[in-house]
Structures are given as C-alpha cells and as structure tokens.
Amino acid sequence: xxxxxxxxxxxxxxxxxxxxxxxxxxxxxxxxxxxxxxxxxxxxxxxxxxxxxxxxxxxxxxxxxxxxxxxxxxxxxxxxxxxxxxxxxxxxxxxxxxxxxxxxxxxxxxxxxxxxxxxxxxxxxxxxxxxxxxxxxxxxxxxxxxxxxxxxxxxxxxxxxxxxxxxxxx
Numbered sequence: 001x002x003x004x005x006x007x008x009x010x011x012x013x014x015x016x017x018x019x020x021x022x023x024x025x026x027x028x029x030x031x032x033x034x035x036x037x038x039x040x041x042x043x044x045x046x047x048x049x050x051x052x053x054x055x056x057x058x059x060x061x062x063x064x065x066x067x068x069x070x071x072x073x074x075x076x077x078x079x080x081x082x083x084x085x086x087x088x089x090x091x092x093x094x095x096x097x098x099x100x101x102x103x104x105x106x107x108x109x110x111x112x113x114x115x116x117x118x119x120x121x122x123x124x125x126x127x128x129x130x131x132x133x134x135x136x137x138x139x140x141x142x143x144x145x146x147x148x149x150x151x152x153x154x155x156x157x158x159x160x161x162x163x164x165x166x167x168x169x170x
Contacts, residue, residue, distance in 0.1 A: 025070045032096040032103075033072055035121055039065045039094075039138065040074070043146050047164030057082055061164050063146070072096070094119065103128075144168065 043063040048056045064077040076092040093106045105119040105128045119128035125139040133153040141147040150162035 026072055029072045029096040029098065030070060032101075033067070033074060033094070036074055036094060036103075036126060037067075038124065038140050039076070039126070039146070040067060041065060041146075041168045042170045043166035044169050045145070045164060045166035047148070047162065049150070049162035059087065059164075061166060063166060068093075141165070 043065065044061070046058060046060050048058050051057050059080050059082040061078075061080045063079075066075050067073070068075045072095065074094040076090075076094070078088070078090045078092060079086060080088040089110055091108045093104075093108075095104050095106075097104050101120060103119040103121070103126075105117040106114065107117065108114045115130070117128050117130050119126060121127075125137050127135055127137055129135050134150070135153075135158070136148060136150050138146065138148045146164075146166040146168070148162075148164045148166075149160055151158040151160050153159075
C-alpha cells in the first residue's frame with residue numbers, strides 16, 4: 001500500500017511540473033535563429049583541407065540543414081568524404097544563446113564526443129570557434145553557394161587550412 005501511495009504522490013507531482021511548462025515559442029530566439037535562414041537547405045559540393053603533412057587533400061561534402069522547434073533551432077547533418085572514406089560526420093544544432101548576439105553551436109560526433117562552441121553572426125557571415133585560435137566562417141558567395149573557410153591563428157595572423165563550396169540541391 002505504501003508503494004501505491006508513493007506512486008500516486010509522484011504522479012500528481014510530475015503532472016504539476018509538466019503542466020507548468022511554458023509551451024509558447026520564444027519569439028526573440030526565433031527571430032535571431034531565422035537570421036540564419038541562408039544556411040537552410042540540402043547542400044552538396046567539394047573542398048580541400050590541409051593534411052598533417054601540410055598537403056592539400058580534396059573531399060566531397062554534404063550538409064542537410066533544417067529549421068527545427070518552430071524555427072528556434074537549426075539542425076545540420078554534416079558529412080565529409082575523402083577517397084570513399086567518411087573522414088568527418090557530425091550532427092550540429094544551432095540555437096540562440098540569448099545574450100550578446102551569440103549562438104550556441106553544439107556538435108555531436110559518432111565517437112560519442114560532444115561540445116558546445118561559441119558562434120556569432122557578423123553581417124551575413126556565421127563564425128564559429130571550436131578553439132580560441134581556430135575559426136570557421138560560413139556565408140553565401142555571389143553565386144548563392146554555401147562557402148565555408150577554416151582558419152588557424154598563429155602569431156596573430158590567420159592562416160587558411162580548409163575550404164568548401166556547396167551547391168544547393170533542393
């Protein structure tokens with residue numbers, strides 16, 4: 001009887017917690033995330049990256065980028081293939097942080113690793129920073145293609161180590 005009584009109390013408490021949640025869309029977050037609409041779409045293309053040997057290696061890349069949660073989040077399914085081998089695959093979620101115009105860029109890898117990185121929109125360019133000395137810039141080029149550049153800061157100077165250009169396929 002005690003277990004039944006305890007279960008009843010827990011059920012009543014949980015019902016109260018769930019019904020107290022606010023289900024309304026955060027309009028401020030929605031407006032900020034919609035500023036990233038230029039990213040949304042199915043993208044396919046190619047690029048290059050510097051290997052450990054400092055030689056350029058070409059790759060193929062796809063990204064499936066969609067609004068989620070009433071446009072308060074963006075989901076990015078990312079895959080990079082080099083010589084028929086997947087060399088990078090991630091599931092990324094972009095949300096508005098709600099302060100200083102910053103976004104959270106959350107990345108999840110097949111290895112189980114996950115991280116949250118600072119990102120920001122400057123004009124029509126999205127910057128995200130996996131480390132203080134590494135940055136990626138994503139923007140549309142003059143032809144409407146998704147252009148991404150990776151750079152590393154050494155001695156106060158930014159050096160490019162990767163680039164990809166993706167065409168919108170739908």
